[in-house]
Amino acid sequence: MQEAIIVIGAGMAGLAAATALREAGKSVRILEGRNRIGGRTYTDDSLGATVDLGAAWIHGPIGNPLTPLAHRFQVQMGETYFDDESGTSVQVFDAQGRPLDAKEYVQGMLIYEAAMEHIAASVLYAPAPNARSLADLYAGGLPGENELTPTQRAGFDYSAQIRAQFVDAADVTENDWRLTREYLHLPGGDLYLYGGGYKRIVDGLAADLPIELETTVTQIEYDVGGARVTTNRGTVLCDKVIVTVPLGVLKARKIQFTPALPTPKQQAIARLGMGNYDKIVLKFPHRFWPQAPQRFQYLNESGICSAWLNVAHYKDVPVLINYHAGSRAQFVNRLRDEAYLDRALDVLRLMFKCDVPAPVAMVRTNWENDPFALGSYSFQKVGCEVEDRQRLAASIDNRLFFAGEATHPHY
Incomplete structure (x- = not known):
């Protein structure tokens, strides 16, 4: 008799697992609590442009299993240059809205990256009680930071604080700097999915899979005889279970x-961190900013309304996306729409020195309070052990399995 396998979660991990099982001739069902598939890959088309409210890039497309899927399902992609040495991909403004030399600014960012690579290459692991945060590391000084011009210093500090916050979706006081060398980066830069988005990949993978939506799993009982999965719709018996819910x-x-x-496994779950990374998408009646730059950065002490993606660079639509992570995301998520817009429009006026109209539409994410995510993605929290992701991924008695981004030690 064929084994019956239940996959919990119809995000990318669940869809990939179910696809592999079906291709191997296995009997599989996916149970998904949401009323949609995709999990933290969620594409919004309501603004006349493809906007991914969760995952939006393929970071390192060479050797990345997502790249052939994007080509297979005809997703339009364009490069985003986060470290463009020419400085042409980003416009940078100080707190008064004065433009900075972008090339010099990016040099500061690259000096920070080189300093961190040097440190990561020489890290010796210490017991968890001796773990130190990125903030602790910064307090001791970084190589090269004392020979910077003011503009380079601005780029260096942006990378050390705001950008580091985006990498782990957490504050620099929370990140365990010892484990930075565990992260690996595939080559090929960064591809932004601007046409069709991740939805095309998700829909393509899900096309022939049996998926039961609005089916929330509350309990899993397992023993040598099999597994019993309890949901809001009843109980399902099976031979094996793959759990792909977020950390x-x-x-x-x-x-x-x-x-x-x-x-x-319980200790690994407790030690690993779940970060916050949120977006606010603004559509305007017309574009009042330059189309050529991919990104805009507004440097202010609070870090609020600092990072902007210019969707108009990729597709001729008057859309900007504002990003926040860590405690800044939590702060912005507590703001009412009107309070956020007051801040955001003031920043845009400072940067572009023009009349800024009210947006005609706004979409906000709040992954921390999404009951099926409770955060954006996982990170190596202070106190983690290097084996914690493997512990989370470990199967139990060949009966209960775990998958998802939090289970991978390197990506």
Whole structure:
């Protein structure tokens, strides 16, 4: 008799797992709590442009399994140059809205990256009680930071504070700098999915898969005989279960496991961090900013309304996306629409020195308070151990399996 396998979650990990199982001739069903598929890949087409509210880039397309899928499902992609040495891909403004030399600014960013690569290459792991945050590391000084011009210093500081916050979706006081060398970067730059978005990949993978939406799993019982999955719609019996829910859901214990998960796995779940990375998408009646730059950066002490993506660079639509991460994302998420817009439009006026109309549409994310995510993505929190992601990924008795971005040690 053929094994019955249940996959919990119809995000990228769940769809990929189910696809592999189907291709291997296995019997598989996907249970998804949301009323849609995709999980933290969620494409919005309501503004006349493809905007991914979750994952939006392919970072390192060479050797990346997402790249052939994007080509297969005809996703339009364009490069985003986060470290363009020419400085032509970004416009940078100081707190008064005065433009800075972008080439010199990017030099400062690259000096920071070189300093961190040098440090990561020489890190020796210490026991968890001796873990130190990025903020602790900065306090001791970084190589090269004392020979910077003021503009280079601005780029250096932006990378050290705001950009580092985007990488892990967490504050520099939370990131464990010892584990930075565990992250690997595939080559090829960064591709922004501006035409069709991740939705085309998600829909393509899901086309022939049995998916049950609005089916929320609350308990998994497992033993040598099989597994029993309890949902809001009833109970499902199966031979094996693959759990692909986000780390935030596991940390909140939204699913009860019987017997309880092994202690090393529970400890790994507790130690790993779940970060916050949110977007505010603004569509205007017309474009009042230059089309050529891919990004705009407004340097202010608070870091609010600092990072902007120019969607008009990729497609001729008057859309800007404002990004925040870590505690800045939490702060912005507490602002009412009117309060946020007051800040954002003031910043845009400072940068572009023109009348800025009210947006005709706005879309905001709040992944931390999404009950099926409870955060944006995982990060190496102070106190983590290098093996924690492998512990999270470890299967139990060849019966219960775990997958998803939090289970991968390098990407």
